[in-house]
Amino acid sequence: xxxLFPNSVLLxxxxxPVAGQAKTRLQPTLTATQAAAAHRQLTxxxxxxxxxxxxxxxxxxxxPDTKHSFFRTVRQVLSFGxxxxxxxxxxxxxxxxx
Numbered sequence: 001x002x003x004l005f006p007n008s009v010l011l012x013x014x015x016x017p018v019a020g021q022a023k024t025r026l027q028p029t030l031t032a033t034q035a036a037a038a039h040r041q042l043t044x045x046x047x048x049x050x051x052x053x054x055x056x057x058x059x060x061x062x063x064p065d066t067k068h069s070f071f072r073t074v075r076q077v078l079s080f081g082x083x084x085x086x087x088x089x090x091x092x093x094x095x096x097x098x
Contacts (some may be wrong), residue, residue, distance in 0.1 A: 008056040013091065014043050016068035040070060051078050061091040 023035040066088040
């Protein structure tokens with residue numbers, strides 16, 4: 001893999017886009033489903049930006065885990081044909097993180 005910064009890694013932290021659990025501060029202006037859709041769209045924009053240039057490897061830290069279909073899908077779509085890697089990692093978010 002060839003990147004501009006081979007000794008660097010971009011860490012991105014992301015919740016699973018579950019209605020009622022993501023972007024809750026956007027509610028009640030948006031419904032829980034709309035807020036989750038906004039979260040998916042914002043995450044895709046962030047990841048698309050991270051992959052525009054081959055700067056460094058990308059690690060997506062997912063909560064509650066990497067099993068959500070959204071995380072699997074973006075990894076397949078964004079890593080395909082990329083000159084660098086994207087790894088999925090799990091992290092636990094609790095009240096102390098907020």
